[in-house]
Amino acid sequence: DQQVKQNSPSLSVQEGRISILNCDYTNSMFDYFLWYKKYPAEGPTFLISISSIKDKNEDGRFTVFLNKSAKHLSLHIVPSQPGDSAVYFCAASADSGGYQKVTFGIGTKLQVIP
Amino acid sequence: DGGITQSPKYLFRKEGQNVTLSCEQNLNHDAMYWYRQDPGQGLRLIYYSQIVNDFQKGDIAEGYSVSREKKESFPLTVTSAQKNPTAFYLCASGRTGLNTEAFFGQGTRLTVV
Numbered sequence: 001d002q003q004v005k006q007n008s009p010s011l012s013v014q015e016g017r018i019s020i021l022n023c024d025y026t027n028s029m030f031d032y033f034l035w036y037k038k039y040p041a042e043g044p045t046f047l048i049s050i051s052s053i054k055d056k057n058e059d060g061r062f063t064v065f066l067n068k069s070a071k072h073l074s075l076h077i078v079p080s081q082p083g084d085s086a087v088y089f090c091a092a093s094a095d096s097g098g099y100q101k102v103t104f105g106i107g108t109k110l111q112v113i114p
Numbered sequence: 115d116g117g118i119t120q121s122p123k124y125l126f127r128k129e130g131q132n133v134t135l136s137c138e139q140n141l142n143h144d145a146m147y148w149y150r151q152d153p154g155q156g157l158r159l160i161y162y163s164q165i166v167n168d169f170q171k172g173d174i175a176e177g178y179s180v181s182r183e184k185k186e187s188f189p190l191t192v193t194s195a196q197k198n199p200t201a202f203y204l205c206a207s208g209r210t211g212l213n214t215e216a217f218f219g220q221g222t223r224l225t226v227v
Contacts, residue, residue: 004156032213041123043204043218044157051213089156093212099164100212104149104156 003027004092006105014113019077021108023090026071030092032100035064035075038087038107047088048075080112117141120205120219127192127199127226135190135222137205146188147206147216150174157204163188164210192224199226 005024013019023033031052036044050057050064050073057064063076077084090105118139127133139146145164149157159172163182177196182188188207192199202223206216 002156034215036218041221041223043118043120043206043221045218046215049213049215095212098211099162099170100214102159102216104158106154106156 004105010109012111013080016079019080021075029094032093034091036089118219125224130194137188139207143207144210145208148190149204151202
């Protein structure tokens with residue numbers, strides 16, 4: 001049972017346009033959400049996060065939107081650049097007795113075409 | 115410079131042999147984690163440790179063992195009891211508590227033949 005779902009395995013976008021990566025979750029106990037970026041044969045790197053008390057968090061070209069009622073979040077990259085081509089993991093966390101238990105989605109592979 | 119180091123990057127072992135993957139961090143993080151990534155799947159938690167000399171099983175701990183004798187080090191042993199050991203293994207560290215991000219190493223690709 002996948003609690004964090006990234007239903008699009010891949011996405012292609014032209015350089016300069018907006019990339020929108022989507023993520024759905026089922027566990028209402030999740031209260032903190034993160035996006036990680038991963039290049040091949042490397043570990044993921046943290047990109048941006050959002051707490052459940054917010055509906056938007058912005059960091060430069062990256063914005064994460066959270067719709068709690070729909071249990072949906074999205075990552076917007078504007079403008080997209082070729083260096084953004086990577087796999088993006090959505091992750092959600094819940095308090096598990098003081099420990100942050102994180103559940104990852106399967107990732108979406110973004111290709112930005114020059 | 116600070117970071118988290120996994121070694122080796124590629125590892126080959128014969129079936130039935132135990133193998134230990136190294137993970138070292140100099141970020142002064144209390145929490146450390148081991149994840150496994152398989153094709154078409156997200157990262158799955160094997161073990162985690164929130165403090166020295168203490169660790170807990172994650173979602174897929176069977177066939178694995180860990181130790182946390184030093185704050186900086188969290189080695190993972192893949193035992194012969196692990197039925198499908200071939201995978202990409204990721205170590206991470208982070209601050210304890212809630213609403214924090216993890217810092218990942220480069221990963222070790224283990225192939226068991």
